[in-house]
Amino acid sequence: MKDYIKFYSPIGELYIIEENGQLLEITTDQSHTWRVQDALAYKDLPDVLKMTCRFLHNYFNGINDLIYIPYKLDCSPFQKVVLEECRKIPFGHTISYGELAQRVKFQMMKDDMSAQAIGNALNHNPLLIYIPCHRVIRGDKTPGGYALGLKAKKILLENERNQEVIW
DNA sequence: GAGCGAGCAAAAG
């Protein structure tokens, strides 16, 4: 049993998808909605959708809401580590793909880890915004790429830079 | 096993 709601954001309509009390996806992909039940009235929403909605509302108003939202990652073990590490990047901060590669390397106790593999994993980030993959940029400080296009990445980074951070 | 990146660093123009 899956439910979803639409959230109108500065980077377009976001679809928030939930299953059994766990956050499944935050996406702009409209074609995903065929899998889910009809959208519910707000008062009947599962808590996880209300939490995510509030989180996004706060986020786009420059408030770093540090709530934990239960979520389920349906992806490879490698991607999970990358996404978990990415989630730890604080509001308003940026790091490079290479640096994230170092952290993942440590987590997985590997000898080598390429930045390219990190980019590959982030490209399939199922939880846009909540996992702030837009805070990961190239080593030379240029933005690199973004699944929704560079325009969206710049809007998100501008949003974090200009807002007063409320802890 | 081959091909594909949201990359990197060094070297060249």
Next chain:
DNA sequence: CTTTTGCTCGCTC
């Protein structure tokens, strides 16, 4: 400063 070149590795088919 910008562009090119070689190298990288986990994922997917």
